[in-house]
Amino acid sequence: MAGPQLSPYEAVLGARIKELHPRLQQYFATIPPGHVGIGAGVFTHAGTPRRWLWPVIRLLEVRGVVFAGWARDVPFRIRNVTVDGRAAATREFDLPSRTFTMTDDVARSPGGGVVDRLGHPATVAATFDVDTAAGALVLTSRTVGFRLGRLQVRIPRPVAPTIRLRESWDADRNQQRVDLTVDLPLLGRVYGYGGHFTYRIEEDRP
Numbered sequence: 001m002a003g004p005q006l007s008p009y010e011a012v013l014g015a016r017i018k019e020l021h022p023r024l025q026q027y028f029a030t031i032p033p034g035h036v037g038i039g040a041g042v043f044t045h046a047g048t049p050r051r052w053l054w055p056v057i058r059l060l061e062v063r064g065v066v067f068a069g070w071a072r073d074v075p076f077r078i079r080n081v082t083v084d085g086r087a088a089a090t091r092e093f094d095l096p097s098r099t100f101t102m103t104d105d106v107a108r109s110p111g112g113g114v115v116d117r118l119g120h121p122a123t124v125a126a127t128f129d130v131d132t133a134a135g136a137l138v139l140t141s142r143t144v145g146f147r148l149g150r151l152q153v154r155i156p157r158p159v160a161p162t163i164r165l166r167e168s169w170d171a172d173r174n175q176q177r178v179d180l181t182v183d184l185p186l187l188g189r190v191y192g193y194g195g196h197f198t199y200r201i202e203e204d205r206p
Helices: 008-019 022-028 051-061
Strands: 035-047 070-083 086-094 099-108 114-118 124-133 136-148 151-154 162-170 175-184 188-203
Touching: 008 022, 008 086, 008 099, 008 114, 008 124, 022 136, 022 162, 022 175, 022 188, 035 175, 070 188, 124 162
Parallel strands: none
Antiparallel strands: 035 070, 035 188, 070 086, 086 099, 099 114, 114 124, 124 136, 136 151, 136 162, 162 175, 175 188
16 A cells, blocks of 8 residues: 655655754654644734735635734644645634634645645645755745636736745744745735744544
């Protein structure tokens, strides 16, 4: 019987996955069938302080892409599974007034790197280059697009946002660190979050 497929990160990095910190190697490797990755931590900051963007972002919040608002010291939880070579994740942000649930599904991109489809149903899709740096995993967006029903639109590169994700290991805190930023040409930083969390893989129970 064939074993589980490689996670998209293992498939893209190949032997280079050994360049990651051992705890990150576990995080980005295939999660065995019948198991789930569970994480919990606190974002020191999350969202955007640019209030004029919130009405636009609310259109994405209802689909589980990003939330409209700005908060500090936000508890969050992560649930990861590997399904047919895809890394599927659910993240819950405990905001002051509500709990926001973000969903995404990462697969190997035919053009190289990975493609991340965010939202339920999938609303935003971004392809990323995958790299390592000092034991961390670094994703940098190459293309960004969105889907509304059957309509699929790629945002032209000159005006497309640049999304960067860095996952690293903080030895001083003995925790994993995550930092995500979204920048737009001319406007600069329009969204982001960063914080620490603990993570483990356990048997998936109903």
